[in-house]
Amino acid sequence: MSTDVAGIGGLFFRSRDPEARAEWYREHLGIGAGDEGMWNQEAGMTVFAPFASDSDYFAADQQFMINLRVKNLEGLAARLEAAGIPVERRDEWNTDEYGTFARIHDPEGLAIELWEPPTTADES
Known part of the structure; x- marks a missing residue:
């Protein structure tokens, strides 16, 4: 299409x-x-995916969640934690196919998913 x-x-x-x-x-x-x-963000994949209204992937009182593609998720997570921002990680979020994920919340409670896509052979 x-x-x-x-x-x-x-x-x-x-x-x-x-x-x-x-x-x-x-x-x-x-x-x-x-x-x-x-x-000005770098070119790359953007996922556009409506979720079921009863999904538990993010808080039920939020209509959306921001997902940000990042480089060096561990380095960013360390800087955020040093600034007093809790970083949530769950093993079940991470896959070889899709990459590594973590979550933070902005000052008003909006969930922000941090996503480091897997490195391809072209990027290494």
Whole structure:
């Protein structure tokens, strides 16, 4: 199927304190560090997947979860933990096929899944 959609152009969500929340994302994840919150991300896979309303993959009171592709998940997790941000890891989340996962929550409780895809032979 051909499509004219080239990718996700933005993620917009409500916040009790937009400035503080934006600063948290800039400081801890480097997102929105440019002018007007712009962030030039690297090309790569983006998963677009609606979940069943009764899924327990993330909190039932959240309509969505952000999944961020990362490099060096362990290094990022160590920096986040050093900043006092709890990082959740579960062995069952990790697979050779899809890679390694961890979870954090932003200051307003939104789940953020950190995903390090498996390294392909071309990338090593």
